[in-house]
Amino acid sequence: MxxxxxxxxxxxxxxxxxxxxxxxxxxxxxxxxxxxxxxxxxxxxxxxxxxxxxxxxxxxxxxxxxxxxDTQSLLQHYSGIFTNAALERMTGINQKQLWNYANGISKPRENVRRKIEKALHSLGEELITLSL
Incomplete structure (x- = not known):
C-alpha cells in the first residue's frame, strides 16, 4: 500500500x-x-x-x-486537549516556550521538535495498551 x-x-x-x-x-x-x-x-x-x-x-x-x-500547527490543533502545563510535564519544555511555538513567535530546533514528538508518541503507546 x-x-x-x-x-x-x-x-x-x-x-x-x-x-x-x-x-x-x-x-x-x-x-x-x-x-x-x-x-x-x-x-x-x-x-x-x-x-x-x-x-x-x-x-x-x-x-x-x-x-x-509543523510544530505550530500540532500545538494549535491539540491546544483544546493538551494544556501547556500538561505538555510541560510530558516534555520538560517550559510552558512559555511552548506558547511561543504554538503562536509562531519562535520555532523549535530539531532536537526540541523530536522531544515533543517522542513525548506524544510515548503517551499514545501508553494509552493504546491500557484497558478499563
Missing amino acids: EKLIINIGASKDHFGAYAENVSGIYAAGNTVAETKKDVLEAIRLIKENLPESQWPDIIKGEYSIEWKY
Missing part, C-alpha cells in the same frame, strides 16, 4: 496543506479538520476531472495518508 504524505502548516489566519510526495494536491481550511477534509476533496476532484492516466500513481490504487504537522 502506498503512503500519501500530507504536510499541514499553520499561518496567521488558516491552515494549509500540500502533498509532499505528489504534485497537485493542495488544501486549506480554518481548522485542521477542515484542511483534512479539503485534502480529500482535492483528491476526489482529481479523480473526477482528470483521466485516470493523469492521476498521480499513489492515488490510483490503495493508499494511506500520513498527516505531517
Whole structure:
C-alpha cells in the first residue's frame, strides 16, 4: 500500500496543506479538520476531472495518508486537549516556550521538535495498551 504524505502548516489566519510526495494536491481550511477534509476533496476532484492516466500513481490504487504537522500547527490543533502545563510535564519544555511555538513567535530546533514528538508518541503507546 502506498503512503500519501500530507504536510499541514499553520499561518496567521488558516491552515494549509500540500502533498509532499505528489504534485497537485493542495488544501486549506480554518481548522485542521477542515484542511483534512479539503485534502480529500482535492483528491476526489482529481479523480473526477482528470483521466485516470493523469492521476498521480499513489492515488490510483490503495493508499494511506500520513498527516505531517509543523510544530505550530500540532500545538494549535491539540491546544483544546493538551494544556501547556500538561505538555510541560510530558516534555520538560517550559510552558512559555511552548506558547511561543504554538503562536509562531519562535520555532523549535530539531532536537526540541523530536522531544515533543517522542513525548506524544510515548503517551499514545501508553494509552493504546491500557484497558478499563
